[in-house]
Amino acid sequence: LRPVARLLWRQLRSPLRALPGPPAPSWLYGNLAELHEQENTGLVARWTARYGPILVYRGFLSGPRLLTTDPVAIAHVLGNADDYPKPDFVRDSLAAMTAGRDGLLVVEGTVHRRQRKILAPAFSAAHIRTLTPIFYDKATELRDIWLATLDATDPRPKRTDVLAGLGRATLDVIGLAGFGYAFDALTDDTNELARAFAVVFATARRFRAMTVLQAWFPVLRRFRWDGAPMRAAQATMRRVGLALIEEKLRAAADELRPQAGARKAASTPITPTSAPTPASPTSRVRAVRANTAAAPAQRMSVPEILCQITTLLAAGHETTASALTWALYALARAPGVQARLRAAVRGAADEAEAEAYAAAAARCTYLDWVVREALRLHAPVTSTMRVCARAEDAIPLTPGNGLAPANGNGGGRTSVAVRRGDIITIPIQAVGRDVGVWGEDAGVFRPERWAAPPARARAVPGLWGSTLTFLNGNPLSGNRACIGYKFALLEIKIFLFVLVKDIEFAMDPALVVEKSVNVVTRPFVKSEPHLGNQMPLNITRAPCAPPCPANSVARCEEDH
Numbered sequence: 001l002r003p004v005a006r007l008l009w010r011q012l013r014s015p016l017r018a019l020p021g022p023p024a025p026s027w028l029y030g031n032l033a034e035l036h037e038q039e040n041t042g043l044v045a046r047w048t049a050r051y052g053p054i055l056v057y058r059g060f061l062s063g064p065r066l067l068t069t070d071p072v073a074i075a076h077v078l079g080n081a082d083d084y085p086k087p088d089f090v091r092d093s094l095a096a097m098t099a100g101r102d103g104l105l106v107v108e109g110t111v112h113r114r115q116r117k118i119l120a121p122a123f124s125a126a127h128i129r130t131l132t133p134i135f136y137d138k139a140t141e142l143r144d145i146w147l148a149t150l151d152a153t154d155p156r157p158k159r160t161d162v163l164a165g166l167g168r169a170t171l172d173v174i175g176l177a178g179f180g181y182a183f184d185a186l187t188d189d190t191n192e193l194a195r196a197f198a199v200v201f202a203t204a205r206r207f208r209a210m211t212v213l214q215a216w217f218p219v220l221r222r223f224r225w226d227g228a229p230m231r232a233a234q235a236t237m238r239r240v241g242l243a244l245i246e247e248k249l250r251a252a253a254d255e256l257r258p259q260a261g262a263r264k265a266a267s268t269p270i271t272p273t274s275a276p277t278p279a280s281p282t283s284r285v286r287a288v289r290a291n292t293a294a295a296p297a298q299r300m301s302v303p304e305i306l307c308q309i310t311t312l313l314a315a316g317h318e319t320t321a322s323a324l325t326w327a328l329y330a331l332a333r334a335p336g337v338q339a340r341l342r343a344a345v346r347g348a349a350d351e352a353e354a355e356a357y358a359a360a361a362a363r364c365t366y367l368d369w370v371v372r373e374a375l376r377l378h379a380p381v382t383s384t385m386r387v388c389a390r391a392e393d394a395i396p397l398t399p400g401n402g403l404a405p406a407n408g409n410g411g412g413r414t415s416v417a418v419r420r421g422d423i424i425t426i427p428i429q430a431v432g433r434d435v436g437v438w439g440e441d442a443g444v445f446r447p448e449r450w451a452a453p454p455a456r457a458r459a460v461p462g463l464w465g466s467t468l469t470f471l472n473g474n475p476l477s478g479n480r481a482c483i484g485y486k487f488a489l490l491e492i493k494i495f496l497f498v499l500v501k502d503i504e505f506a507m508d509p510a511l512v513v514e515k516s517v518n519v520v521t522r523p524f525v526k527s528e529p530h531l532g533n534q535m536p537l538n539i540t541r542a543p544c545a546p547p548c549p550a551n552s553v554a555r556c557e558e559d560h
C-alpha cells in the first residue's frame, strides 16, 4: 500500500491539478483506455480543440498528466533532458524491447552522454552515405521477391503483406550496415531474430488494465501476459547480440595477427542454430569498432555493447519498417501522388549504379516531399513521455497560448507549474497533424504542401522537417533526438525509389486499416484481427511508361 499512498500524496500536491482538461471516464484508469486508441480516433486533436495546446488528462488513480502541443513548452522539456528524463515505466518497456537496461534508449545522464559520444561517429552523414549499396541491394532484393510472386499470365493484383517484407528487409539492412552481418531474413522467413522482434513489438489491440498496474507496481511485471514468448524473444536477441560481439572481437584479434585476412572472410557462425553469417568485410557502422576507438576510460562494458546491439537492431529496423509501411499505405490510397512519384523517380533512374540511385534519390524533390509528408502524417513513434526531475519548474509557453479561457488562471498564463514526478506527454503524431500549424487539411496526405510549408511550422521544435518525428534534443543537457535519423531517411528514400519505380501499390477499399502502438506504430486490419499486425496491399507490375523528358530530375519536377 505504501507505493499507492506515495503516489496519491504526490498527485494530490501536483500543481497540474489546477489545469483544465477532459473528464476521465474512470477514477482508477483515468483517460488511459481512450488514449490507447488515440492514433485512430483523433482524440488529442479533439482535446486540444476544446482545451487549447496545454491540457491535463488523467492517468492511473486519476493522476494529472500534462499533455501539450505548445512548441515552446515542448522545446523546454526536450531541451532539458537531464531534468526531464523518461519515466521509469517507459524505460522499463524500452528495456524489454532491447533486451536489457544498458542501451542508449534506456540509460540517462552521464552514462547516456558517454554512450552517445561513442556511437555518434557511426551516424555521421559521410558515413551513412557509404551504406548506400546496402540500402539499394536490399530494396532491389525485396522488389524482385515481390515481383516474382506475380503471375505473368494473370493480370490480377496480388495481395501482399508489405509490413512483413519490409520488416525482414530492414532487419537485413541494419544487420549488414550496423554489424557486417547477413541475417538473410528476406530469403529465410523462419529467421529467428525476425520472429523475436515480431513478439517483442507485437501490439496489444485492446487496452489492458494489467499493463497500467505493471507500470506502477514493478513487482507485477513478472506476470506479463506475454511472459514466456517475451523472455524467449529477449534470450534470442541477447544470444545473437553476443554472437555478434564475439565475432567482432575475434575479427579484431585476427587483425592484430599476421595472415589475418583469410580467417576474417571465412569465419564461421558462433551458435550454429542462430548466429548470423558474416557479410562482406567492407560493411560498416559498428558499435564494437566505435567502442574500441574510444579512450579506455570511456569505453562501454560488454553488457553495454550487447544492449547497443539489440537497441540498434530494434530501433533501427522496426521504425524504418513502420515508416515505409505507412508511406506505401499512403501512396496506395493516393494513386495520383503515387503516379507522380513514379514519374519523378523514373526520370531520375536512368543510371543503374547504387551510388547514382542515392544521388538521384537525394536530388529528387518530389520524393523528399513524399517522405516528409508520410513521416509527418504517420510518425512511427506517435508519442513520448517525460517526467519532471526538478523539485519545481515553470514550463514556459508560447506567448498567447496560455490565454485560452479554458486554461484558467484568468487566461493570463505564461508558464505551467510542475513538480518533481509530474508526467508530461508529448503527442508526436498529434503535433504533426495539428490543424493550427498545417491548416484544415492537416490530416490529408498531400506532399505538395512541402513546396511552401506554412510559416507556423517553423516553430515546431523538431530535429527534422518541422515535425517531432525524430524528436529533438540539446547536446548540453542530454540529447535524446533520434541518433539514426540520417540513416533512416536515406534508407526510406532508396527503398521508395526502387519499389515505387517498378511496382504499383493499391488498397482494397473494403479493408479498414488501423494503427496500434507498442512504442512503434504497426497496422492491423480491423476485420482481420486474428491475422495480427499486417498491411495487405495489392501489388502489380507498374506499367511501362515513357520516362520523363530528358531523364532529368529537375526537368521531371517541372513537367509534373
Ligand code: HEM
Residues within 6 Å of the ligand: 104, 105, 106, 116, 174, 311, 312, 315, 316, 317, 319, 320, 323, 379, 380, 381, 384, 385, 468, 469, 470, 471, 479, 480, 481, 482, 483, 484, 485, 487, 488
Ligand atoms: C523512420 C525511422 C525512425 C524514427 C521515426 C525514429 C524515431 C525516434 C524517436 C522519436 C526517438 C526518441 C524516443 C524518445 O526519446 O522518446 C528515437 C531515438 C532513437 N533512435 Fe530513432 N527513429 C528512426 C530510425 C532509427 C534508426 C534507423 C536508428 C538506428 C540505426 C535509430 C536509433 C535510435 C536510437 C539509438 C535512439 C535513442 C537515442 C537517445 O536516446 O540518445 N532510429 N528515434
